Amino acid sequence: HPKALLKAIHEDGAFLKPLENQHVVSIDQFSSEMLLQLFRLAAKYESNPERFSAALQGKVLISAFYEPSTRTRLSFESAWHRLGGDIMSITDRSSTGIAKGESLEDVAEMFNNYGDCVVLRDSQAESVHRMMNTLRIPIINAGNGIDEHPTQAMADLYTIFKWRPELIERDLPAEKRIHIGIIGVPGKMRTVRSLLKIIAHFPDMLSEVSIIHDKREQALFAEGQRESLEAAGLKITTYTDLPAVLPALDVVYINAIAWMGDDYETFGNRFKLSKASPLKAGAIVLHPLARGEELSTNLDATPHNWYFSQARGAVFVRKALLTYMVQRGERVMDVI
Ligand code: CP
Known part of the structure; x- marks a missing residue:
């Protein structure tokens, strides 16, 4: 599968030059061509996973996960290691000066002295922006509150393109287009928000995007979100009855949780998938994981399970992104 995708995308690394030393906060920063070139490099890495690359030798990643x-x-740390770099990992903000009241801006100022790139996860959407005020090394948003999770969306779309490489084509005939169903709340779930933005770059692959939600949910979309997705060419429909729409879906995207500030909220026990669900033959199920009761383990051994591939592919997508962010493009080709 990665080889078929590799073959389908014409190489032009120049599209990725704008990534050099830039922060990655939102899918908004990426064009469709940049994404395809990233996926091409990811597919190249995945086609030859054992091959060692020294693209990041001598570089240090600060991996800060406050959630x-x-x-x-x-997968970020694996990607960095597999590119020959070194890592400093913070898994608890209380082990840093933040616990003593140090500001994120001051912490970021210090990060400039210690590393070459920061990967940050934080429950507050604004934290990544506050750190950017004083950072002079690139930062990657690894999930900021309910806002975005851009590299997850890249892994999601990479998986879809590996499944069907022809979906990268422009002006795809109607009969080849796919119907994606997303179980969740686009206004409150960062993975869903980023996923919708990324698929909006490729409207020609889609016949329809269905949002399947709990009917008690009042504010399904954030302000202006639906309008901007529709303006980009997505045909969006909404459903509250999962079994009714499931047989029509080519891709089913399910997520365990909605992010509500700092809290997890279980999103609807009624939205469960299992071997007994009326899935279309050939449909794939994606889930950013970790799963809860909504995704039965009895689907794991079926051809619908593409969620493990999705998680595996994320390493190669992150390798590709890091290669272009931290390493100069012209040197990339010397080392891969
Ligand atoms: N997909 C995802 O963000 O998983 P983690 O919460 O384990 O990082």
Whole structure:
């Protein structure tokens, strides 16, 4: 699958030059061509996962996760290690000066002296922006409150393109377009928010995007969110009955939790997927994980399970992003 995607994308690394030494906070910063070039490099890395690259040798990552994470932290750290770099990891803000009242701006000023790149997860949407006020090294948003999780969305779309590389084509005929169903609240879930932004870069691959939600949910979209997605070319529909729409979906995106400030809120026990669900033959299920009861383990051994591939692919997507952010583009080709 990565080889088919690699073949489908014409190489032009020049599109990624704007990433050099830049912060990555939102999917808004990326064009469709930049994303395709990132996916091309990711597919190149994934096609040859054992090959060592020294692209980041001598570079130090500050991995600051002030909120729990399994996949994002470890896949960023794995990506950095596999590119030959070194890592300093903070997994608890109370072990830093923040516990003594030090400002995020001052912490970021110190980070300038210690590392070459920062990856930050924080429950507050504004934290990444506050650190950017004093950072002179790039920072990557690894999830900021309910706002965005851009590299997760990259991993999501990379997975979809590996599943069907023809979806990268412009003017795809109607019969080849896919119907994506997203179970969640776009206004309150960072993974969903970033996913919608990233698929809006490729409206030609979609026949419809359905949001499946709890009917008690009052504010499904943030202000202006639906309008801007529709202006980008997405045809958005909403449903409250999962089994009714499930047989029509080619991609089912499910998420365990809605982010409500600092708290987890379980999002609807009624929205569960299992082997017994009326999934379309050939449909794929994506989930950013960690899962709860909404995604039965009895789907793991079925062809619908693309969520493990999604998590695996994230390492290669992050390797590709880091390569272009921290290493000069012309040197990239010498080392991969
Ligand atoms: N997908 C994701 O963000 O997972 P973690 O919370 O484990 O990083």
